[in-house]
Amino acid sequence: MKNLQKLLSHSLLLITLMFTTSFAANAGxxxxxxxxxxxxxxxxxxxxxxxxxxxxxxxxxxxxxxxxxxxxxxxxxxxxxxxxxxxxxxxxxxxxxxxxxxxxxxxxxxxxxxxxxxxxxxxxxxxxxxxxxxxxxxxxxxxxxxxxxxxxxxxxxxxxPSTLVLLMLGMGGLMLRRKRII
Known part of the structure; x- marks a missing residue:
């Protein structure tokens, strides 16, 4: 179960980083x-x-x-x-x-x-x-x-900046912080 949570956590982090870079390029x-x-x-x-x-x-x-x-x-x-x-x-x-x-x-x-x-x-x-x-x-x-x-x-x-970019950066930061606590 812990490995599944870890996999899910890493997947969400990667998706978050992917979206922030693509939206940051098109902030506009x-x-x-x-x-x-x-x-x-x-x-x-x-x-x-x-x-x-x-x-x-x-x-x-x-x-x-x-x-x-x-x-x-x-x-x-x-x-x-x-x-x-x-x-x-x-x-x-x-x-x-x-x-x-x-x-x-x-x-x-x-x-x-x-x-x-x-x-x-x-x-x-x-x-x-x-x-x-x-x-x-x-x-x-x-x-x-x-x-x-x-x-x-x-x-x-x-x-x-796009609101979505800020949201994604915030989620990524929370996930990194949570990872350090666990």
């Missing part, structure tokens, strides 16, 4: 993140998008032209799109896939914060790396609340 997602730094408000939040690495070195990518660019999160003044605190009516982004370390070259964002009743605000942002970025905030009656110009910090480019 790259996250690009910037801090949003206002001229008046200082650090206002951040923006993070994700592209598939198959799009690298294909020139300019724009979400509005059908390129696969996903908004992972945009945060402004403590509100986060990733947890549904924004009702996004429009989002577009442009990235030069020949130089992703330059980061986002263009983005436009139009959204309302949600769940604040009469204090719901509309945020409109537009950014162009060659000119400037601006943020305009209005209330629901379209009355002006605030304005700021902003820039983006240097891009943080991170390959996003």
């Amino acid at each position: 997602l790259i996250n690009i993140k910037h801090d949003i730094i206002g001229d008046f408000y200082g650090k206002m939040g951040s923006i993070e998008v994700q592209i598939d690495d198959s799009l690298l070195n294909t020139g300019l990518l724009y979400k509005s032209f059908g390129d696969q660019i996903t908004l992972v999160n945009i945060s402004l003044f403590g509100l986060f799109s990733s947890v549904g605190e924004f009702d996004i009516s429009f989002f577009d982004v442009g990235i030069d896939s020949d130089n992703i370390y330059a980061g986002i070259e263009f983005f436009e964002f139009d959204a309302n914060d949600v769940g604040f009743g009469a204090d719901t605000w509309n945020y409109y942002m537009i950014f162009d790396a060659f000119t400037f970025g601006s943020l305009e905030i209005f209330d629901l009656n379209n009355d002006f609340i605030a304005f700021d110009t902003f820039s983006l910090s240097a891009a943080q480019v991170v390959p996003a």
Whole structure:
């Protein structure tokens, strides 16, 4: 019985290693993140998008032209799109896939914060790396609340590993640890 467990344990370890190497080669997602730094408000939040690495070195990518660019999160003044605190009516982004370390070259964002009743605000942002970025905030009656110009910090480019790869690595580590205990 102990030999059968040992055989099964070694087989699972080999299968785990096989899957992690094959999925790691095809991980394929790259996250690009910037801090949003206002001229008046200082650090206002951040923006993070994700592209598939198959799009690298294909020139300019724009979400509005059908390129696969996903908004992972945009945060402004403590509100986060990733947890549904924004009702996004429009989002577009442009990235030069020949130089992703330059980061986002263009983005436009139009959204309302949600769940604040009469204090719901509309945020409109537009950014162009060659000119400037601006943020305009209005209330629901379209009355002006605030304005700021902003820039983006240097891009943080991170390959996003596959969840399955992380799971397989974790299982392999647990199996090795268990083997050492027995």
